[in-house]
Amino acid sequence: MIALSPLHRVPTQADLLVTHEAIHPFVHRTPILTSTSLDELTGARLSFKCENFQRIGAFKMRGGASAALRFTEAERERGLATHSSGNHAQAVARAAQVLGVPAYIVMPHDAPRVKVAAVKGYGAEITYCNNTPHERQAALEEVVARTGAAFIHPFDDYGVVAGQATAAMELIEDVDRVLDYIITPVGGGGLLSGTALAARYFSIRAKVFGAEPEGVDDAARSLKSGKIEQNETNHTVSDGLRTHLGERTFPIIHKYVTDIFVVSDEETVAAMRLIWERMKIIVEPSCSVPLAAILRYPEVFRDKHVGIILTGGNVDVDRLPFG
Known part of the structure; x- marks a missing residue:
């Protein structure tokens, strides 16, 4: 790899x-x-x-994989984290699964059910939040503080x-x-x-x-x-x-x-x-x-x-x- x-x-x-x-x-x-x-x-x-x-x-699998491969092994061992309504969440969860590390995903309560189910299927831990930028960011910061996971931004x-x-x-x-x-x-x-x-x-x-x-x-x-x-x-x-x-x-x-x-x-x-x-x-x-x-x-x-x-x-x- x-x-x-x-x-x-x-x-x-x-x-x-x-x-x-x-x-x-x-x-x-x-x-x-x-x-x-x-x-x-x-x-x-x-x-x-x-x-x-x-x-x-x-x-989104392309960007998720690209970003995940830019962390050191030590950084990845603590897991990968992101916030997303669905497709980026799946990408990070799947990249973590392939790399054999945990995934911690913040998703809004109203995220499409098919995307939530897929994230769960890749073995990620989901934290739910209200669907506003502030709520997403606050929930993510709590997850990162608790886990030490490396954050992959959905786009920026x-x-x-x-x-x-x-x-x-x-x-x-x-x-x-x-x-x-x-x-x-x-x-x-x-x-x-x-x-x-x-x-x-x-x-x-x-x-x-x-x-x-x-x-x-x-x-x-x-x-x-x-x-x-x-x-x-x-x-x-x-x-x-x-x-x-x-x-x-x-x-x-x-x-x-x-x-x-x-x-x-x-x-x-x-x-x-x-x-x-x-x-x-x-x-x-x-x-x-x-x-x-x-x-x-x-x-x-x-x-x-x-x-x-x-x-x-x-x-x-x-x-x-x-x-």
């Missing part, structure tokens, strides 16, 4: 290459799928990087960013022609900032876009204002996108991301249903926001080859947002 050095600055091209090699035992190289019917509907050529087929069912960590970048690296390498655009969802910005770096280092011309729900549109506002904006609520069907950008992710996004599009929950659910029906694969609402943006802004994407990172498929099939 390859040990990784801690990252205290924006990852370089070399950092991304060694990270991709190091996390290989933890992740799948996920497939790229296409859909003629969705191409016809959008007027674009779409290549879907299917991280819903990733281990733990989401791209250069090690996490380097891991998330590997999805776009594979997308760029595996598509059958040059990409014009790459679009990802954005919550805390780990995936979007990593994708932006991957495009800068490894793509001939791909511009990078983000997409987020209008109920938590801090990233779009931040890109326009030039500073990190906050959300007053976290009301959206896309539970994985309810947080705001971080001090490490925002400068990368501000420098390298072309634009961030905002869509309604209704548009997201419609896009989710289209993916289920046309591609015959399971995706969660957060995952569907980029397709919703392409459908809402067809003039931007028409006649372009667009890479879309389908971020995850951990959805409670007993509580689907469509009938």
Whole structure:
């Protein structure tokens, strides 16, 4: 198993290459799928990087593994800790399981049941809290003080960013022609900032876009204002996108991301249903926001080859947002 050095600055091209090699035992190289019917509907050529087929069912496994490998063995022995509503929680729990160390996860009371069950299945100890940034942080600090576990931030960590970048690296390498655009969802910005770096280092011309729900549109506002904006609520069907950008992710996004599009929950659910029906694969609402943006802004994407990172498929099939 390859040990990784801690990252205290924006990852370089070399950092991304060694990270991709190091996390290989933890992740799948996920497939790229296409859909003629969705191409016809959008007027674009779409290549879907299917991280819903990733281990733990989401791209977060990449960042979790990358960050876990940057601690020393002595640091890891005391366990890994994080706070998350679901997919990052699963990633840290699974990384700890593979490494043979404890995992301590803080999750909000209203986290999706399917994600809570998965975290428990990986053997993690769960501490529940109210779903606010303050409550999450307070609960995490108590857990770390009690256990001495090493904290892996869900997104605002250069090690996490380097891991998330590997999805776009594979997308760029595996598509059958040059990409014009790459679009990802954005919550805390780990995936979007990593994708932006991957495009800068490894793509001939791909511009990078983000997409987020209008109920938590801090990233779009931040890109326009030039500073990190906050959300007053976290009301959206896309539970994985309810947080705001971080001090490490925002400068990368501000420098390298072309634009961030905002869509309604209704548009997201419609896009989710289209993916289920046309591609015959399971995706969660957060995952569907980029397709919703392409459908809402067809003039931007028409006649372009667009890479879309389908971020995850951990959805409670007993509580689907469509009938």
